[in-house]
Amino acid sequence: MSQVRSGVGEMLGVLFDRYQMPLFNFFYKLTGNRTMSEDLVQEVFFRILKYRQSYRPGTPFRAWMYQIARNTRVDFFRKQRPEVSWEPEMEPVVMPGDSAQQKQETDMLYRALLQMPEEKKEVLILSRFQGLKYEEIAQLLGCEVNTVKTKVHRALQELRELFHKPGSQRSGKGTRLEGTIGS
Amino acid sequence: MNCEQIAELLPDYLQDSLGHDQRAMVEAHLQSCDQCGEEVALWQKLSLLPEEQPSPALRARFKATLDAFQEGCSERRGVAKEKRSLLSGLLGGGWLRMPAAGLAWAVLLLVIGFLAGRSMNSPSATSTPDMAKLQSDLADMRRLVTLSLLQQQSASERLQAIAQATAWSMSEQHADPKVLAALVHTLHSDSSVDVRLAAVDALGRYHNQPEVRKGLLDALQGRQSPMVQVALIDLMVDLKDSSVVPQLKKFEQDRDVNPDVRKHAQWGIRQLI
Numbered sequence: 372m373s374q375v376r377s378g379v380g381e382m383l384g385v386l387f388d389r390y391q392m393p394l395f396n397f398f399y400k401l402t403g404n405r406t407m408s409e410d411l412v413q414e415v416f417f418r419i420l421k422y423r424q425s426y427r428p429g430t431p432f433r434a435w436m437y438q439i440a441r442n443t444r445v446d447f448f449r450k451q452r453p454e455v456s457w458e459p460e461m462e463p464v465v466m467p468g469d470s471a472q473q474k475q476e477t478d479m480l481y482r483a484l485l486q487m488p489e490e491k492k493e494v495l496i497l498s499r500f501q502g503l504k505y506e507e508i509a510q511l512l513g514c515e516v517n518t519v520k521t522k523v524h525r526a527l528q529e530l531r532e533l534f535h536k537p538g539s540q541r542s543g544k545g546t547r548l549e550g551t552i553g554s
Numbered sequence: 555m556n557c558e559q560i561a562e563l564l565p566d567y568l569q570d571s572l573g574h575d576q577r578a579m580v581e582a583h584l585q586s587c588d589q590c591g592e593e594v595a596l597w598q599k600l601s602l603l604p605e606e607q608p609s610p611a612l613r614a615r616f617k618a619t620l621d622a623f624q625e626g627c628s629e630r631r632g633v634a635k636e637k638r639s640l641l642s643g644l645l646g647g648g649w650l651r652m653p654a655a656g657l658a659w660a661v662l663l664l665v666i667g668f669l670a671g672r673s674m675n676s677p678s679a680t681s682t683p684d685m686a687k688l689q690s691d692l693a694d695m696r697r698l699v700t701l702s703l704l705q706q707q708s709a710s711e712r713l714q715a716i717a718q719a720t721a722w723s724m725s726e727q728h729a730d731p732k733v734l735a736a737l738v739h740t741l742h743s744d745s746s747v748d749v750r751l752a753a754v755d756a757l758g759r760y761h762n763q764p765e766v767r768k769g770l771l772d773a774l775q776g777r778q779s780p781m782v783q784v785a786l787i788d789l790m791v792d793l794k795d796s797s798v799v800p801q802l803k804k805f806e807q808d809r810d811v812n813p814d815v816r817k818h819a820q821w822g823i824r825q826l827i
Contacts, residue, residue: 382695395608428732432702520565
């Protein structure tokens with residue numbers, strides 16, 4: 372009996388090993404708050420255990436998992452008392468070996484991302500950082516694939532505007548990177 | 555092309571899923587349009603944001619909560635067990651067998667039975683997982699893990715999923731039909747030959763199940779790599795499944811089929827007829 376019981380925990384452990392990092396980064400890039408992100412990751416795994424039967428075989432597992440993650444976050448904010456506000460910690464993005472200019476640009480990009488409206492930020496994070504295909508995001512958001520593509524494009528447009536917003540410590544225009552996708 | 559037309563292609567360009575011609579069109583536009591060019595540059599720059607590590611405390615907390623969750627299950631079961639043993643002690647006690655007014659005892663027993671029923675149906679008792687419930691929890695979680703691992707991008711992780719599914723199913727009387735269906739899907743559509751070969755091995759054990767058998771035969775008929783076809787022929791010969799003979803005859807006569815597969819098909823026919 373205890374073997375079976377620990378087997379259930381072991382299975383959850385396999386999923387934890389595999390997905391704690393992507394989930395943490397999903398929440399952290401969305402909220403900018405490390406402590407809250409860890410709380411949310413913890414909660415997601417216990418919801419996976421609780422709602423495991425709602426997963427339909429044959430559908431993308433990640434879309435299901437991120438659906439749980441999104442709901443967890445919505446519930447978390449709903450339960451928060453209004454006076455408690457979760458401010459992004461805005462930790463500096465430290466990457467050894469970067470030039471001062473690269474560091475500044477990365478920091479600005481991070482700030483621009485955090486300033487984005489939730490919906491746009493989320494679609495960008497899912498497609499760029501979590502590596503979800505547009506089809507998976509469409510399943511997750513309950514919309515058409517073309518709608519997801521439009522959302523991604525609009526999100527990028529907004530990111531560009533925020534990146535150049537006065538006060539974001541940036542002057543001049545055009546930081547084009549050489550090179551192309553897939554090359 | 556103008557920005558509006560490019561906008562329709564840009565998201566697919568970002569995920570590198572455009573054909574050669576469309577990709578060239580987008581790239582030509584990017585050379586001449588600062589705005590679109592910068593959007594692509596920003597998309598690329600996003601990869602500079604590092605992947606953050608959660609603190610080690612997250613794993614420790616997860617483990618602690620999991621332990622508490624499991625202990626919670628056993629505590630509740632312990633309480634129910636106590637209630638049951640108390641009742642059986644009362645019911646099995648010698649004092650009940652003492653000669654006395656039979657009707658009174660019968661009434662008392664009815665009352666105890668009623669209370670016992672209520673006690674077993676109380677929330678704490680119904681939420682107590684018995685063995686069957688735990689077994690089903692475990693099967694659910696194994697299925698979830700297997701199906702999620704079969705969808706991983708890395709072929710080695712998908713191989714690991716198949717190995718685990720095989721190990722688990724050997725410890726159980728019945729293989730999970732949903733896992734078998736996922737394995738059939740893997741056999742048909744996985745991008746890695748190694749993974750498809752592993753799926754052939756794993757599914758071979760369940761050849762007696764009609765869906766698996768059909769999946770194996772369909773895989774042989776479909777477009778497959780010669781290695782997988784040879785493995786499928788070997789499997790069918792091992793299993794003495796002569797229903798594969800018509801397909802092997804087709805291979806034998808088809809000049810477009812890989813010569814090794816044709817030779818193997820001829821061998822298979824000789825073994826099975």
